Amino acid sequence: MREAMAAAEVGDDVLDRDPTMRALEERVADLVATEDALWTPSGSMANLIALMAHLNRGDTFLAPAGAHVLEAELGTAAWLAGGMPRPLPHDAGPGRISPDAVRRAAAGGRTNAPYYSLRTTLLCVENTHNAAGGTVTAPEEHAALASAARAAGLRVHLDGARLWHAAVALGVPPAALTVGADTVQVCLSKGLGAPVGSLVAGSAEFTGQARRLRKMLGGGVRQGGVLAAAGLVALDRIDRLGEDHERAAILATGLRERGWQVAIPQTNIVLVAVADLEATLRRFTDAGVRASAMAGQVRLVTHADITEVDVAAALERIGAAEPEDSATVPQRRSSGEGSTATRRGLRTATRR
Numbered sequence: 001m002r003e004a005m006a007a008a009e010v011g012d013d014v015l016d017r018d019p020t021m022r023a024l025e026e027r028v029a030d031l032v033a034t035e036d037a038l039w040t041p042s043g044s045m046a047n048l049i050a051l052m053a054h055l056n057r058g059d060t061f062l063a064p065a066g067a068h069v070l071e072a073e074l075g076t077a078a079w080l081a082g083g084m085p086r087p088l089p090h091d092a093g094p095g096r097i098s099p100d101a102v103r104r105a106a107a108g109g110r111t112n113a114p115y116y117s118l119r120t121t122l123l124c125v126e127n128t129h130n131a132a133g134g135t136v137t138a139p140e141e142h143a144a145l146a147s148a149a150r151a152a153g154l155r156v157h158l159d160g161a162r163l164w165h166a167a168v169a170l171g172v173p174p175a176a177l178t179v180g181a182d183t184v185q186v187c188l189s190k191g192l193g194a195p196v197g198s199l200v201a202g203s204a205e206f207t208g209q210a211r212r213l214r215k216m217l218g219g220g221v222r223q224g225g226v227l228a229a230a231g232l233v234a235l236d237r238i239d240r241l242g243e244d245h246e247r248a249a250i251l252a253t254g255l256r257e258r259g260w261q262v263a264i265p266q267t268n269i270v271l272v273a274v275a276d277l278e279a280t281l282r283r284f285t286d287a288g289v290r291a292s293a294m295a296g297q298v299r300l301v302t303h304a305d306i307t308e309v310d311v312a313a314a315l316e317r318i319g320a321a322e323p324e325d326s327a328t329v330p331q332r333r334s335s336g337e338g339s340t341a342t343r344r345g346l347r348t349a350t351r352r
């Protein structure tokens with residue numbers, strides 16, 4: 001990746017187009033089946049650009065509870081894009097909302113609503129859903145959500161920071177998961193390992209507007225080809241994400257065997273339900289295992305730099321759960337135990 005960065009052909013992406021940046025944008029637009037795509041430094045900026053383009057001040061937008069745009073972007077959806085967030089419960093399974101819930105929430109501001117009621121204009125979905133443990137929404141389920149939203153007059157933004165993981169877990173091309181979305185955000189960092197970069201994709205008209213918004217937010221870069229070259233290498237790694245999913249499943253299974261309360265993951269995020277989050281994180285750190293807090297649970301992630309040997313070492317270091325570690329926590333439903341439709345759609349990569 002670093003060699004590709006050093007050798008990249010560059011231009012000035014703020015003035016004219018940088019050729020390597022353009023190649024990356026065209027490749028991603030192809031992958032997610034949109035007319036065009038625009039590079040941004042981060043997924044947060046890409047989401048913000050989409051929300052700024054879609055929302056007018058005071059518009060309500062819907063998103064599954066715990067969505068990154070709701071919980072982890074410093075409120076920029078409200079602060080900078082002017083949106084009133086409305087979280088929807090996961091009534092279709094962990095990380096997943098139902099078309100009915102979208103219809104009901106969208107109708108709230110419309111049917112016989114007084115003139116001072118809120119206008120709901122956007123559905124923002126997240127696939128995989130990070131805070132729910134990297135849970136996957138299947139193509140037919142995504143399409144049903146998008147079509148319910150569109151029928152209710154909403155636009156649809158897909159936060160696909162880990163769309164590649166969902167595609168690999170389901171054994172479908174990424175484009176199968178973007179049907180009906182007006183805009184799509186995908187990350188090149190995280191599991192794909194680029195040091196920086198996301199793309200926000202949509203119509204050519206949208207990316208024209210997005211380019212202006214990116215500049216406004218300070219996200220235009222000059223010789224961006226150096227960064228885009230890393231992104232092109234990252235995209236070559238999509239197919240190997242299944243290995244990370246397998247290792248996450250091995251890790252989760254090992255933790256279960258050691259008495260921890262953990263859902264078997266669909267992708268690469270393992271959530272452990274514990275009684276005392278702070279104490280458990282300290283224990284993991286002291287054992288030399290890096291973990292973080294997510295949705296009140298311990299979050300462990302597998303990625304390109306985590307081998308099977310590392311997983312075995314982590315399990316050994318973490319060791320058995322003490323009775324006080326999880327006894328008071330109710331057993332969570334496994335994210336791998338979602339609807340049969342989703343389970344049937346999952347490729348065996350995570351279950352081998």
Ligand SMILES: Cc1ncc(COP(=O)(O)O)c(C=O)c1O
Pocket residue numbers: 041042043044045047068069126128130159161162187189198
């Ligand atoms: C679902 C989701 N969306 C967006 C982002 C933001 O990406 P970035 O960290 O590049 O701003 C993340 C980051 O973890 C994420 O999980």
